[in-house]
Amino acid sequence: MRFDVITLFPELFAPLLTAGITRRAYESGLVEVCLHNPRDFAQGNYRRVDDRPFGGGPGMVMMAEPLEATLLHIRAQRSDQAPVVLFSPIGSTLKHEGVEAWSQSSGAILLCGRYEGIDQRFIDRYVDQQISLGDFILSGGEIAAMALLDAVARLQPGVLTDAQSHHQDSFNSALDGLLDCPHYTRPEVWSGAPVPDVLLSGHHARIEAWRRQQRLELTANHRPDILEQARSKGLITKADERLLQAKN
Template sequence: MRFDVVTLFPEFVAACAGFGVVGRAQERGLLSVHGWNPRDYAEGNYRRVDDRPFGGGPGMVMMIEPLRAAIAAARGADPRPAHVVYLSPQGRPLTQARVRELAARPRLLLLCGRYEGVDERLLAAEVDEEISIGDYVLSGGELPAAVVIDAVARLREGVLNDAESAVQDSFEDDPALGPGRLLDCPHYTRPPQHPLGDVPAVLLGGNHAEIARWRRMQALGRTWQRRPELLDEAALPAEDRRLLEAYRAALSADAGDPEP
């Protein structure tokens, strides 16, 4: 898979993409990340990429031509069609379901804005969709672009050493509940005993059926506690309802409350 990023700070994006899962995937030739600086396509001695907004107001707006030329150069670097995404707080919220859809594409071209944003005419002419990573404002689109690259890359075949790692993540599709409904269960590693606490005994016993049941109960309980809006209890299968009730009973017992 190929990622092209139009940004005033290509070194920043390259640095983010050089570590961890994405960095290893690039080393193995499973994906590539390429930066395109619109300042390289700007005219004049000062290579201006922004100007004052019509109608007045604070800040500057990124101009059409440098961005349009950078996008054209990025498109022309590979014959495969590029899906162009503008990272913007006004965009469609990024969800795991949307990440899966993006991961099915051979190319993504990510446009990073700065200042007060990008001339709307450029967005209307060149951008396929706008994506937001949350209801807050950042200084530019580079961090959201890095988030998109990381989230999408790990779903590509061969990027993770164990494909089950992605399947078990929070917000991944749940066969019983539908798309992206449960948070992940807690995880533990060595040592089994520690001053901060012991690993739950069920994880040490080797009974895979009991381990799966415990993990399911923890995922249900954690979602109920932390993101209840994701959980429609009325739609839960009977076994999931029993597990959730067991989780609540254990929580009450730990807190010293009488069981319901």
């Protein structure tokens, strides 16, 4: 798959593409990332990419012409009609189901806004989908783009050391969308706090039952909305409900 990223700051992506486990996805070509700076496609001696907003107000607005030239350059390089994705406060919140869908796609063109935003005429003409990370504002779309790329990369075959690791992640369908359970490692007693006995028992059925109970309780306490979603899909069994009732 290929992701083309339109950004005024391509240098921000260097650590993402060269460090950490997910770099395997980029180095192997499982996820190809191409960076494009609109300044390279802007006209004039100053290669201007932004201007003051009509109607007044603070800040600057990214201009449509350089963005269009950048997009047409990318379109000429790609053989598909990849969707153009803008990271924006009005977008749908990115969730695990969305990441899974992107991880099985052929990629997209990711548009990273800056300043006060992007000329709305470009958005109306070219943007196919808008995505948000949540109800807060970033300085630009680069961090959001990196979040999507990282989440997609770790789902690719061979990227994680243990191929089953992501199946135990919070929100994964393998866990019925619940939050993951707590995890422990050596030493068995740290600062007076021991590891739960069941995890040292070697009894796999008991361990899995404990983990299920922990996932249910954590989700009920911290993300009851997710628990209700699982209930509506018929993923919470009568045994699960008894575990929740017993804890209450």
